[in-house]
Amino acid sequence: MATETVKITKRKEVRGFALYDWAKSGFETSITAGVFPSWFAILFLSANGLNIEIANLEWDADTVMTLAITFGALIIAILSPSLGIIADRKPIKKKMLRFLTNLGLISVSLIALAPYLPVSTKWSWALVFFVVATCANNLASVFYNSLIPHIGSEDEMNEISNFGFAVGYLGGCVLLIIHLIILMGSNYADWAFSLVMATTGIWWYGFAIFLFWWIPEPELENEMEDVGIIESSKIAFSEVWNTLKEYNNFRTLFLYIFAYFLFIDGINSVQTVGAIYAVVVLGLGTVDLIIVVLALNLFAAPMAMLFSRMADRGTTKGVLQLVLVIGTLVIFLGLTFAPLEPETRDDYDIQFISNDDGSYDVNVRRIVDSVFTLQVEQLVIPLW
Numbered sequence: 001m002a003t004e005t006v007k008i009t010k011r012k013e014v015r016g017f018a019l020y021d022w023a024k025s026g027f028e029t030s031i032t033a034g035v036f037p038s039w040f041a042i043l044f045l046s047a048n049g050l051n052i053e054i055a056n057l058e059w060d061a062d063t064v065m066t067l068a069i070t071f072g073a074l075i076i077a078i079l080s081p082s083l084g085i086i087a088d089r090k091p092i093k094k095k096m097l098r099f100l101t102n103l104g105l106i107s108v109s110l111i112a113l114a115p116y117l118p119v120s121t122k123w124s125w126a127l128v129f130f131v132v133a134t135c136a137n138n139l140a141s142v143f144y145n146s147l148i149p150h151i152g153s154e155d156e157m158n159e160i161s162n163f164g165f166a167v168g169y170l171g172g173c174v175l176l177i178i179h180l181i182i183l184m185g186s187n188y189a190d191w192a193f194s195l196v197m198a199t200t201g202i203w204w205y206g207f208a209i210f211l212f213w214w215i216p217e218p219e220l221e222n223e224m225e226d227v228g229i230i231e232s233s234k235i236a237f238s239e240v241w242n243t244l245k246e247y248n249n250f251r252t253l254f255l256y257i258f259a260y261f262l263f264i265d266g267i268n269s270v271q272t273v274g275a276i277y278a279v280v281v282l283g284l285g286t287v288d289l290i291i292v293v294l295a296l297n298l299f300a301a302p303m304a305m306l307f308s309r310m311a312d313r314g315t316t317k318g319v320l321q322l323v324l325v326i327g328t329l330v331i332f333l334g335l336t337f338a339p340l341e342p343e344t345r346d347d348y349d350i351q352f353i354s355n356d357d358g359s360y361d362v363n364v365r366r367i368v369d370s371v372f373t374l375q376v377e378q379l380v381i382p383l384w
């Protein structure tokens with residue numbers, strides 16, 4: 001089996017496929033999980049303090065980011081089925097993949113401009129283009145994954161997919177280490193965060209280009225008629241709707257699709273919402289978060305290959321069930337680290353006492369490790 005894997009990975013098409021995972025994983029580690037969540041919290045708190053009032057409700061940084069991610073997930077859920085049909089019926093897999101990769105590159109480059117905007121708009125600008133880049137990355141996966149059947153046989157799909165995952169995890173680690181050096185070396189300057197965003201886009205496109213060079217556009221047997229993108233979308237939506245009406249004839253398939261939707265959305269939620277939760281609720285700083293993401297990726301790379309071997313020796317379903325049980329337990333354990341809301345005034349570690357003359361006194365009851373660092377006259381957000 002090991003010899004067969006080596007033969008598969010030597011093929012240019014398979015290496016091009018894996019390098020795209022290496023490319024996009026830079027976005028998923030540095031922006032989605034490693035750097036952006038803590039940076040967004042800094043931008044949000046600098047502009048609004050702990051909360052902002054929207055529609056007569058108080059919203060904090062993690063709530064705002066969670067809602068934005070949810071909005072992006074809805075867009076992906078609506079567009080993905082139709083894009084999947086188009087990907088299977090029109091020879092535009094590479095064209096759409098290149099378009100979405102370019103959209104991701106442009107979006108992260110625009111995020112890099114946030115530090116040079118007015119304080120009040122930095123956080124919203126960064127969040128809007130973060131959502132756009134996230135949608136581009138997830139929608140690109142529709143076309144990216146549709147290439148697998150065209151670069152290997154059915155027996156090779158597991159190996160190709162897991163090889164791509166392993167390479168992607170390693171690629172994300174390499175870029176994240178580079179970004180950690182940049183941030184620490186600059187003492188977390190604004191220009192360093194901009195450079196992190198911009199270089200992520202360059203990394204994404206720079207390695208994705210090998211896929212465009214080495215994998216030809218797959219030939220199709222049942223090609224959709226040659227119409228424009230709008231008409232193609234209408235046909236795709238129509239086919240999705242007709243398929244939904246056939247629910248009674250394909251109950252097992254529909255159950256699988258629904259389960260997969262919950263599964264993949266759960267993974268994306270943990271990856272994105274979990275990062276801002278770690279920053280705002282658990283108090284992790286940028287370096288803390290990067291170290292956690294690095295540890296996860298370094299662990300995940302060999303695990304992708306290990307579980308592939310386990311699936312070959314046992315069953316894919318059994319390995320998937322094992323992973324789901326482990327993942328669910330870890331998520332619930334992670335929630336137990338959330339600090340309890342103080343019930344009385346004496347429970348607070350830091351107290352601000354307002355005086356009649358407009359000044360205030362600060363009482364620090366004990367040394368605390370928080371997302372805030374108290375300095376003489378002001379509350380600042382640590383970057384380390």
